[in-house]
Amino acid sequence: KDDENVNSQPFMRWRDRFLFVAEAIFKSQAETGEIKGHYFNATAGTCEEMMKRAACARELGVPIIMHDYLTGGFTANTSLAHYCRDNGLLLHIHRAMHAVIDRQKNHGMHFRVLAKALRLSGGDHIHAGTVVGKLEGERDVTLGFVDLLRDDYIEKDRSRGIYFTQDWVSLPGVLPVASGGIHVWHMPALTEIFGDDSVLQFGGGTLGHPWGNAPGAVANRVALEACVQARNEGRDLARVGNEVIREAAKWSPDLAAACEIWKEIKFEYETIDTL
Template sequence: MGSISYADFVDRSYEPGETELVCRFFVVPAEGLDAVDAAGRVASESSNGTWAELEAEGSVTDLSATAFAIEPATAGEFEGYEVSVAYPDALFEGGNMAQVLSCVAGNILGMKAVDRLHLRDCDWPEPLATSFPGPRLGSGVREGIFDAPDRPITATVPKPKVGLTTDQHVEVGYEAWTGGLDLLKDDENLTDQAFNPFHDRLTAALDARDRAEAETGERKSYLVNVTAETGEMLDRVDAVADAGGEYVMVDVVTAGWAAVQAVRERCERHGLAIHAHRAMHSAFDRHPDHGVSMRVVAQIARLCGVDQIHTGTAGLGKMANEDTVGINEWLGSDLYGLEDVLPVASGGLHPGVVPPLVDALGTNVCIQAGGGVHGHPDGTHAGATALRAAVDATVTGEDLQAKAAEVPELDRALAEWGTETPR
C-alpha cells in the first residue's frame, strides 16, 4: 500500500502505449503553481486522483493518467504550456462518449489550479475508436446519394431561418433544387413550431423533392431537423424513413453526444445519413485558451457516427477563421477502417468565393450558401443556378467570368457580391 499525490501523475520519461488515449491540453497554471504542478492536477482530476493524498491498494494506480510532455506554448494573448496526457484504455467504457468526455473534458475545465485549460487535440487508440460505429456513409453520400463523385455537393437553408410557413419553406426548396442545388436544409432552430410543423414540412418537402428530381433528372434530398428530446427525436427519424427521406439533421452539440449515438443506431436500421449542425460549438471552441477545440468536437462527431458536419470556410465566409483545413484532413484520414466525414463549408458564402474555397478545401466538401442564394437580385432559383454554375466552372478549371458570360444568373451574382467575403 502507498500514497498517491499529484506528483505521481507526472512522468516526463513516460512513453504512451498504443492502446492509450493521448490528449493535448493548453494549460496556464494558476498563480503559485508551476507547469509540473498544473500538469499533475490535470492528469489526476481527469482520471483517478483527488486533492488529498490517498492510500492506494492493488491495481488502482494502473488507472492513473500520466502527464508525460510539458512544453512552452501560447494561445492568443496567453503564455502557458502544452501538456500531453496519456490515459489507460481500462479507464474508459467503450462506446460511451459521455463517459469519455466526463474524464478528459469534465471537472478539469473548472479547476482553480489552472487559469486557462484548452483541450486541443486527441490521438484516439484503436480499441477506444473502434468501440464507436463511426459514419455509415461519410463522404460516400456524394456518390451514393447524389451521383456527384467529382464535385462538391451543394446545399441551402431557406432565409429567414424561421418564420416561413410550410408552403413558403417548401417553395424555396423547390426553387433551389430546380436551380441546380442538391440539398435543402433546415436551420438549427427550426424543428416543430406552429408556423411550420415538422410532419407537414417533411411530407410537403419530399413531395417537392420528387417533382424537382423529375424536372431536373438529378437526385435531390432534404436535411430535415429532427432535434428534440431523445425519444421524440428517434420517432422523427422513423418518420423520415417512412416518408422516403435519405437524411436527418441533428444539432449535435445541443442534443448531446449520447443522443447522437442513439440517432446513429436508429439511422443504421433505416439506412439514413446524418447531417450534423454544430450550433453552440463556439461556447467551447471560440477562444483558443480555454474550452474544447473544434478539432476535438469534429473527432467526437466522427466517432459517434455523423456523415457530414460543418467545419468552417477557411476564413472565406462570415465566421471567425478556424483550422478548417486541418480539421477536414483529420475527418478524411484513416481511422482503423472507420468511414470518413464529409466537411460542410457554410456561413457567408456566395458564388464569387467558390474558386478560392475549393482551392483551399478541395472538392470533397459540401458547399452551403443561404443569403448567397436567396439574396440574389432575381431570387432563389437564379441564386441556386449561379452557385451551381460557379461550382461546375471551378471543378473544370473554367474562369468564373468566362462562365458568367454564358450564365446570366452568375453574372448578376458577381455584379452583386463580387469576389469579396462578407463580415
Template sequence: MNRIKAKYLIETPFPLDQAAEVLAGEQSSGTFVPVPGETASLKERFAAQVTSIEALDTVTTPSLPGAASNGESYRRALIEVSWSVENVGFNLSTLVSTLQGNLYELPQFTGLKLMDIDFPEDFGSHYKGPAFGIKGCRELTGVGKGRPLIGTIIKPSIGLAPEQTAETVARLAAAGIDFVKDDELMASPANSPFEKRVEAVMKVIHAHADKTGKMIMYAFNISDEWEAMQRNYDKILEFGGNTAMISINSVGLAATKALCDRRQLVIHAHRNGWGMLNRHPLLGMDFRAYQKLWRLAGVDQIHVNGIRNKFWESDDSVVASIGACFEPVLGGFEALPVISSGQWGGQAFETFRRTRSTDFLYLAGGGIMAHPMGPEGGVVALKQSWEAAVNGLSIEEAASSYAEFGQSVKKFAKIHHGS
C-alpha cells in the same frame, strides 16, 4: 496494451511534469490525497500515464483566472496522456468524461485545451462509424466526382408555413440543387409543425424525382427530446426522406449515436454552439478532437465553417478542419465536410486552391436565396463557380464567362471584400 491517447495544450504556473501528473491523476485513479485501496497494482492497471511533454513558450499573464499560485510566469506545453481502454470500455459518455471531465476546473492550469484523440484498435470492432459518408451522399444525390454537393438553407430561418417551404424547395429542385436543410432554429413551431413540413416538402421532392430521376436531400431538423427525435426520424422515413439534421451540441453524443446506429437516414451534424467550445485559444477543444468523437458516433456530414466566413474563424483554421475530416479514423469512418457560413461562389476558388478537393457539401444560404436572378440563378451560379475553380479560371474570367456567376460577383463581392 490497448490504450486511449489524448493530446492537450496546457498553460500552468507549476512545473510541467507536476501539472501533467495532476491531470493524469484527476482523470483516473487519483484524488487530492492518497486513499485506502489505491495500491501500486491498481495504479499500474488503471492510472493514466503521461507519455510525453513538449515545452512551448512562457508568458507572464495567465490566459484564464483561478490559478492556485500567483506565479510570475506561466509555462505552455503540449502533453500526451494515455488510459487503459479498460477504464472506459465502449462508452462514449464515459470517454468524454475521462478526456475532459473536471480538467477545466483544476487550479493548476490557467489554460487547457483538448487537441487530439487516438482511439485503440478495439474501438473499430464495436463502433460502426458513418452509415453513408462521402460516397453514400454522392450516390444518393447522383453527384459524381468533380464538384461538391451544392446546398442551401431555407431562409427566412423561421416563419415560413410548410406550403411556403415546399414551394421554395420545388424552385430549388427545378434549378438543380442537391441538398436543402432546415435552419437549426426551425424545429416544430406552431406555424410549421414538423409532420406537416415533412409531408409538404417530400411531396415536391418525390414529384421532382418522378420527373427527373434525381432525389435531392432535405435535412429535416429532428433535434428535440429523445422520444420526439425518434418519432421525427420515423416520420422522415414514412414520407420517403433520406436525411435528418441534428444540433449535436444540443442533443449530445449518446442521443446522436443512438440515431446514427439506426443507419437508415443520412445524419447531418450541425455544430451550432461550437464557438463556446473552441473560440478561446487555451480553453475547450480543438476541432481535430471534436470531429473524431462525432465520426465515432456515426454522423455522415459535419460542419466545418467556410473560407472568408461571416464568423470569427480564420481561413487557416477552416482549412485545418477540412483536412482533419479527410484523415481516417480507425482506418475509415469518412464523413462529408459541410462548408457554410456566409458562402457564395466567390469563395470556391480559394477553397479549391487550398484543399485541392471537391469532397464537400457546399452550403450557401443568402448566396443562393438572395441571388439577383432568384434562387434558380443562385444554384446555377454556385455550380458555375466550382466548375470554373476546378478548371483553373480566375474569378474575373468566370464572371465574364458565366452570366449567373457574373451577377453573383456584382452583388456579393461588395459584401465579402477580397472574395
C-alpha cells in the same frame, strides 16, 4: 436545409414541415431527373421524439436528415447515427452551440476535439468552417479539422494544430461542410481548399439572387462546375479564380447577375478559429 434552430415551434410544426418539403423534393426530382435532398432537422427534446421524426423522414422516402449533435448530446447522436446507417439515411451534423465551448480562450475545448468526438459518435458531414465567408477560420487550422474528419491517417503537423499522429484505422470518415456567408466569388477558393470530398452550402448565396431561388442555384452550380473544370485542366485557382468566374458568367446570365449582386460583399473581422 432546415435551420439548426428550427425543430417544432408553434409557427412551424415538424410534421407539417416534413410533408411540405418532401412534396417539393419529389417535384424537383421529377422536373430535373436528379436526386434532391433537404436536411430535415430531427433534433428534439427527447431521444424518443428524435427517433420518431427520423422514422417519419424514412417513411416519406427522403434521403437525408440532420441533427444538432452538441445540443442533442453524444449518446442521442450515436443512436441516431446507428438508425440512419441501418435505414439508408444520410445524417448531416450541425455544430450549433459549439461557439460557447470552443471560442473561449481561457477554458473550453477546441473545435478540433469536438470534430474528432463527432467522428467517433457518427455522422456523414459536419460544418467545419469556411476559411472564406462568414464562418472564417485560419486556413491551416481549418484544413487540420478537414483532415481529421475525412482522412484515415493524419501525420503530426503543429502548424495545423495536429499535435500527434492520428490513425483512425477503419473508422468511417466525415465530410467537411463549408457554409456561412459564401457566394459565387468564393467558389475558386472553396474548390481549391476543400476539394471533391466536401459539401458546399449556399443559403443566402442562393436565396439572395435577385431573380429568385432557382437562378441562384443555377449560378452556384455553373460557378462550381467552371472551377472544377479549370482545376482539372491544371489552372491555378488561387491565381486565376476570378477570371474563371468571369469567363463562365459570359454564357450564364444567372451567374452574371449573382456576380454583380455579391461583388461588394465582404466580412471584415479577425479570424476566429486559431491555434
